[in-house]
Amino acid sequence: MKKWGFILSTLVVSAVMLAGCGGESKPQATETSQSAPAASGNAINIEASNWKFNQDKFEVKAGEPVTINFKSAEGFHGITIEGLDVNIQKEGSKTITPDKPGEYQILCSIPCGPDHGKMAATLVVK
Structure with a gap:
């Protein structure tokens, strides 16, 4: 009996993980900065x-304001930038x-399926 409980719970967890990136979900709260756009017009x-x-x-320049615009084009994602105060869910700007x-x-920043751990990019501040 314990074996079936383990198998069932494994299937449920797998289904939830795969559903994370699999399609559109209901809109969720997003973090959008109320800050004014970057004065110099820099944006990524x-x-x-x-x-x-x-x-x-x-790539961005150190000491200059930059607006980070984030969009999930497919699935449900969010971003965090380690070492900077950036955490945006689904869509938004900071x-x-x-x-x-x-x-x-x-x-x-949102577990989105089997290759979630491979989702990485680099922000280079020069």
């Missing part, structure tokens, strides 16, 4: 589809001013 557009971003690398040059990991 990050788009997520099933298990990938539209670019592997995004304006930041990165002060320290370096490379920052952009990661999908």
Whole structure:
């Protein structure tokens, strides 16, 4: 009897993980910054589809405001940028001013299926 319970729970967990990226879901709360757009007009557009971003690398200049625009084109995704105060779900924008040059990991912040762990890009601050 324990064996069937384990198999059933494994199937349920697998179905939930696969459903995360599988299609459109009900709209959820998104984080959108109420900050004004970057004064210099700098912006990057990050788009997520099933298990990938539209670019592997995004470049910005240190000390200049930049607006990060995020969109989930396929499935349900979010982004977080390690070391910076960025966390956007589904769709939204956030304006930041990165002060320290370096490379920052952009990661999908919502478990979205079997290749969720491969969803990564780099923000290069020069």
